[in-house]
Amino acid sequence: MIIMILGILFLYLGAECLVRGSSRLATRFGIPPLIIGLTVVAFGTSSPELLVSISAVVQGANDVAVGNVVGSNIFNIAVILGVTALIKPPSVHIDLIRREIPVMILVSLLTLGLVGLGYVSRLAGLSLCAGLVVYLWLSIRTARKETKAAEFDLPLSPRMPVWLCAILIVAGLSVLVFGAQLFLTGAVKLARDFGFSEAVIGLTIVAAGTSLPELATSVVAAIRKESDVAIGNIVGSNIFNVLGILGLTSAMLPMEVAGIGLRDAGFMLGFAVLMLPFAFSQRTISRTEGVVFLSIYGVYLYLLWPA
Numbered sequence: 001m002i003i004m005i006l007g008i009l010f011l012y013l014g015a016e017c018l019v020r021g022s023s024r025l026a027t028r029f030g031i032p033p034l035i036i037g038l039t040v041v042a043f044g045t046s047s048p049e050l051l052v053s054i055s056a057v058v059q060g061a062n063d064v065a066v067g068n069v070v071g072s073n074i075f076n077i078a079v080i081l082g083v084t085a086l087i088k089p090p091s092v093h094i095d096l097i098r099r100e101i102p103v104m105i106l107v108s109l110l111t112l113g114l115v116g117l118g119y120v121s122r123l124a125g126l127s128l129c130a131g132l133v134v135y136l137w138l139s140i141r142t143a144r145k146e147t148k149a150a151e152f153d154l155p156l157s158p159r160m161p162v163w164l165c166a167i168l169i170v171a172g173l174s175v176l177v178f179g180a181q182l183f184l185t186g187a188v189k190l191a192r193d194f195g196f197s198e199a200v201i202g203l204t205i206v207a208a209g210t211s212l213p214e215l216a217t218s219v220v221a222a223i224r225k226e227s228d229v230a231i232g233n234i235v236g237s238n239i240f241n242v243l244g245i246l247g248l249t250s251a252m253l254p255m256e257v258a259g260i261g262l263r264d265a266g267f268m269l270g271f272a273v274l275m276l277p278f279a280f281s282q283r284t285i286s287r288t289e290g291v292v293f294l295s296i297y298g299v300y301l302y303l304l305w306p307a
Contacts, residue, residue, distance in 0.1 A: 003186030007212075010179025014172045014213070016220055018044065021168025022229065024160045034093050035140055037232020038100060038239075041217060044173040046072075046237045046245065048210040053249045062255040066120070068210065069246045070111065070264050073238045075211045077271040078297035081234050084218045085290025090227035092279040099142070100235045101276050103135060107242040108269040115265040118257050120250040128247025135239065176213040211237075231285070238272070267300050 022036045049072050053065040084090060110128075114120050214237050221230035249255070271293070278289045 003182055003189070007179045007182030007186060010175050010182060014175030014177075014179055014216065016172070017168045018172030018176065018217055021165045021172060025162070025165040025169065028160065028162060028165065031140075032228070033226060034095060034228040034232045037221070037226075037229035038139060038236035039136060040169060041221075041229055041233045042214075042236025043240050043244070044169070044176075044213075046214070046240050047173065048177055048213060049241055050245050050248075053245050054252070057249040057253050057255060063258060063260055065249050065255060066115070066246065066257050066260045067264070069241045070115075070260055070268050072211050073108065073111075073241055073268045074264075074271055074297070074300065075208055076214055076234050076238055077275055078293045078300070079208070080211065080215045080218050081231070081275070081285060082290040082293035082297070083215065084222045084230055084234075085285040085293070086287050087219055088222045088225075089284050089286050089290070090222045090230045091284045092231060093228050094283070095142075096231060096235060097276070097279050097283075099139070100232075100239070101272070101279060104235050104238050105269070105272045105276065107131075107239055108265075108272040111242050111246070112262065112265040112269050114246075115257055115260055116262055120246065120255045120257065122251055122254045125247045125250030125252070125254070128243045129251055132240065132243035132247060135243065173213075176216060179212070179216070231279075263303070267296075271296070 018041060022033075022041050025031070025036065025040070049068055053068050057065045114124060214233055218230040218233050221227070221233065274293075274296075275285075278285055278292075281289075
């Protein structure tokens with residue numbers, strides 16, 4: 001229990017540093033906070049998923065690598081966005097509705113197709129990686145054209161030196177990963193003490209553990225009224241998980257997919273699709289919509305329970 005409490009403390013501290021550093025960096029260079037959330041914050045908080053998937057594919061545990069991507073994407077929307085909405089409903093930037101959420105739906109559909117085929121080839125992996133590069137280039141290029149630094153309404157001073165912003169971001173990411181590992185270790189031990197099976201631990205605590213950095217970052221960002229960072233982190237992480245993590249791991253070693261079914265990938269696609277009308281309605285994710293996400297996730301866990 002003490003280890004879990006320490007893990008939560010480190011998660012908060014890491015998220016605070018990451019949000020502060022990334023927001024000030026955005027202001028300093030005239031980069032929209034949404035883009036920072038979609039790239040630096042999202043990719044950084046996805047580092048646990050990247051490490052787990054690479055380790056899994058090297059050891060031949062293909063289902064762990066693919067399941068890590070699918071499970072994390074489900075958790076990111078259903079739980080992280082759901083909890084964030086309950087704490088402080090975040091507003092949704094129009095660019096997310098027009099571009100990023102549709103891209104997330106598209107990559108979720110691609111994942112469903114790959115799972116249906118039962119095989120992710122090296123060519124498919126390289127194509128996903130190329131898609132990530134194109135997506136990043138287009139996002140940054142479009143955002144810099146449409147948004148001016150003077151239009152930002154950040155509660156932070158833009159005078160922080162760039163090197164200090166970088167230190168805050170790197171330190172925040174490092175502390176987030178360390179905190180997630182501490183929490184995960186404590187939670188697994190506690191679950192074993194209560195007699196839960198290894199399968200239940202793996203499908204719940206371990207799957208959620210790699211997404212704890214995203215959870216901490218989005219919650220802290222929402223509390224600090226950095227909605228673009230909060231939601232951008234979630235959407236960006238989901239895009240990166242498919243294009244970056246699944247792409248990189250399958251480019252390294254082609255993977256057969258056997259244990260991950262269409263049901264799991266279907267839930268991932270379903271959550272992505274559901275986010276679009278929720279985001280479009282009043283341009284915010286309300287507490288009621290947060291409860292809907294969490295409730296559907298409960299149904300998903302119930303369906304997984306017999307396994």
